[in-house]
Amino acid sequence: MKDIRVLLVDDHPVVRAGLRAMLAAFEGISVAAEASEGEAALNEVKRLQMLGDPVDVVLMDLQMGDGMDGVTATSHIKRLETPPPVLILTTYDTDADILAAVEAGASGYMLKDAPPEQIHQAVVAAIAGQTVLAPRIAALLMGRIKNPAPALTPREIQLLELLATGLPNRSIAKQMFISEATVKTHLVHIYGKLGVDNRTAAIAAATQRRIIRVAGQQP
Amino acid sequence: MKDIRVLLVDDHPVVRAGLRAMLAAFEGISVAAEASEGEAALNEVKRLQMLGDPVDVVLMDLQMGDGMDGVTATSHIKRLETPPPVLILTTYDTDADILAAVEAGASGYMLKDAPPEQIHQAVVAAIAGQTVLAPRIAALLMGRIKNPAPALTPREIQLLELLATGLPNRSIAKQMFISEATVKTHLVHIYGKLGVDNRTAAIAAATQRRIIRVAGQQP
DNA sequence: TCCGGGGTCAACCTTTTGATTGACCCGCAC
DNA sequence: GTGCGGGTCAATCAAAAGGTTGACCCCGGA
Numbered sequence: 095m096k097d098i099r100v101l102l103v104d105d106h107p108v109v110r111a112g113l114r115a116m117l118a119a120f121e122g123i124s125v126a127a128e129a130s131e132g133e134a135a136l137n138e139v140k141r142l143q144m145l146g147d148p149v150d151v152v153l154m155d156l157q158m159g160d161g162m163d164g165v166t167a168t169s170h171i172k173r174l175e176t177p178p179p180v181l182i183l184t185t186y187d188t189d190a191d192i193l194a195a196v197e198a199g200a201s202g203y204m205l206k207d208a209p210p211e212q213i214h215q216a217v218v219a220a221i222a223g224q225t226v227l228a229p230r231i232a233a234l235l236m237g238r239i240k241n242p243a244p245a246l247t248p249r250e251i252q253l254l255e256l257l258a259t260g261l262p263n264r265s266i267a268k269q270m271f272i273s274e275a276t277v278k279t280h281l282v283h284i285y286g287k288l289g290v291d292n293r294t295a296a297i298a299a300a301t302q303r304r305i306i307r308v309a310g311q312q313p
Numbered sequence: 314m315k316d317i318r319v320l321l322v323d324d325h326p327v328v329r330a331g332l333r334a335m336l337a338a339f340e341g342i343s344v345a346a347e348a349s350e351g352e353a354a355l356n357e358v359k360r361l362q363m364l365g366d367p368v369d370v371v372l373m374d375l376q377m378g379d380g381m382d383g384v385t386a387t388s389h390i391k392r393l394e395t396p397p398p399v400l401i402l403t404t405y406d407t408d409a410d411i412l413a414a415v416e417a418g419a420s421g422y423m424l425k426d427a428p429p430e431q432i433h434q435a436v437v438a439a440i441a442g443q444t445v446l447a448p449r450i451a452a453l454l455m456g457r458i459k460n461p462a463p464a465l466t467p468r469e470i471q472l473l474e475l476l477a478t479g480l481p482n483r484s485i486a487k488q489m490f491i492s493e494a495t496v497k498t499h500l501v502h503i504y505g506k507l508g509v510d511n512r513t514a515a516i517a518a519a520t521q522r523r524i525i526r527v528a529g530q531q532p
Numbered sequence: 533t534c535c536g537g538g539g540t541c542a543a544c545c546t547t548t549t550g551a552t553t554g555a556c557c558c559g560c561a562c
Numbered sequence: 563g564t565g566c567g568g569g570t571c572a573a574t575c576a577a578a579a580g581g582t583t584g585a586c587c588c589c590g591g592a
Contacts, residue, residue, distance in 0.1 A: 468568075500549085536592100552574085557570075558570100
């Protein structure tokens with residue numbers, strides 16, 4: 095039987111080397127290619143498909159130093175004709191990342207501190223078409239069901255993240271390519287969902303519920 | 314000549330495997346042991362010294378899921394009789410732990426996205442007794458010397474903490490038993506010291522410099 | 533097909549925040 | 563005792579943020 099062909103996407107050479115070494119310990123699996131950034135990853139997927147030697151699964155980090163980020167790359171890959179499953183493998187377990195990644199079409203969400211067997215199993219399960227979630231992620235999602243989720247939209251979360259960096263509405267508008275009026279509209283919605291009435295309280299609430307992460311904060 | 318003996322300390326199996334594979338590519342260097350957390354690292358150093366087979370250098374991550382963190386572990390190791398050099402190898406360059414790590418006696422500070430040769434060179438330099446800093450870290454430290462610490466007063470920090478919970482000036486005033494005018498005065502001072510011009514940015518700056526801690530944030 | 537939600541924008545008005553100036557009290561170091 | 567920094571307060575004006583209403587577009591599901 096042919097080996098499972100994996101594409102590694104991570105901006106850290108150390109992590110790529112680690113995954114490569116880790117996967118090498120298992121039978122029937124091999125690293126087809128590596129990419130240090132989203133755009134390169136997309137091109138690799140396309141290139142190998144063109145060559146008739148497609149990757150079976152993509153292991154994708156979310157945080158990328160520069161270049162296209164993991165969520166964007168995932169959604170691009172998922173828009174291909176015959177997209178491979180994309181397994182997110184990242185360091186953090188915040189809502190912002192998870193929701194965006196799942197919406198972008200990711201087949202799973204694993205944390206980097208997972209033991210080798212778990213990562214291997216996740217890869218196999220992803221190829222089988224299953225959705226795999228790290229236990230901590232699963233628990234987090236369960237908790238969210240019991241605790242009526244605020245249900246912020248991706249756009250709102252994106253805005254919230256800019257908000258937390260201390261930008262005024264005007265700058266947020268520029269960065270998001272929308273008008274200040276729209277920023278205000280989003281803010282009103284966010285305040286309503288979070289049950290607050292000012293930006294500072296919104297950041298506090300969102301941080302507490304792990305919807306966003308703030309500077310200097312550990313996973 | 315005897316191999317350089319390295320101790321790897323990182324809570325992520327993936328990263329440990331990566332470093333191991335990466336170092337294996339170089340001559341004259343070998344991984345003597347691994348630890349997933351600070352206390353285990355300290356014990357490994359002691360154990361190998363006792364066996365008369367001491368490690369020559371420690372590669373230490375700062376962020377540790379649970380157990381003793383990297384800074385604490387470093388200072389413990391440095392209190393041994395014949396401490397090996399400790400090279401910090403971490404993900405963030407915004408981390409306020411940089412200063413703490415250097416104070417704890419770290420011989421260097423590298424980022425995980427560094428290419429293999431750089432990491433190898435850093436290890437060699439650390440053993441030679443040199444201090445090695447990633448270019449980005451060096452630049453950051455320089456900036457911090459030029460821009461000395463803000464030196465907020467206790468009262469200002471207290472206010473900042475209330476600020477971070479999302480309270481408006483009026484409520485902060487009540488909780489601190491002062492007038493709203495005084496709250497504003499304090500805020501102006503805080504903004505000046507932190508180099509910002511609004512409350513949200515003040516929280517972001519104070520959080521990043523670990524002046525305050527926000528909800529949901531780990532120590 | 534119609535409806536609803538997400539996303540966008542504008543006008544308007546109120547409230548809050550930010551910036552400036554000036555003032556007073558207190559304790560402590562010089 | 564004089565000066566200085568921390569802490570307190572007030573008045574005032576300008577700027578930003580918050581709240582409301584109403585509107586348009588697009589898309590996907592009932």
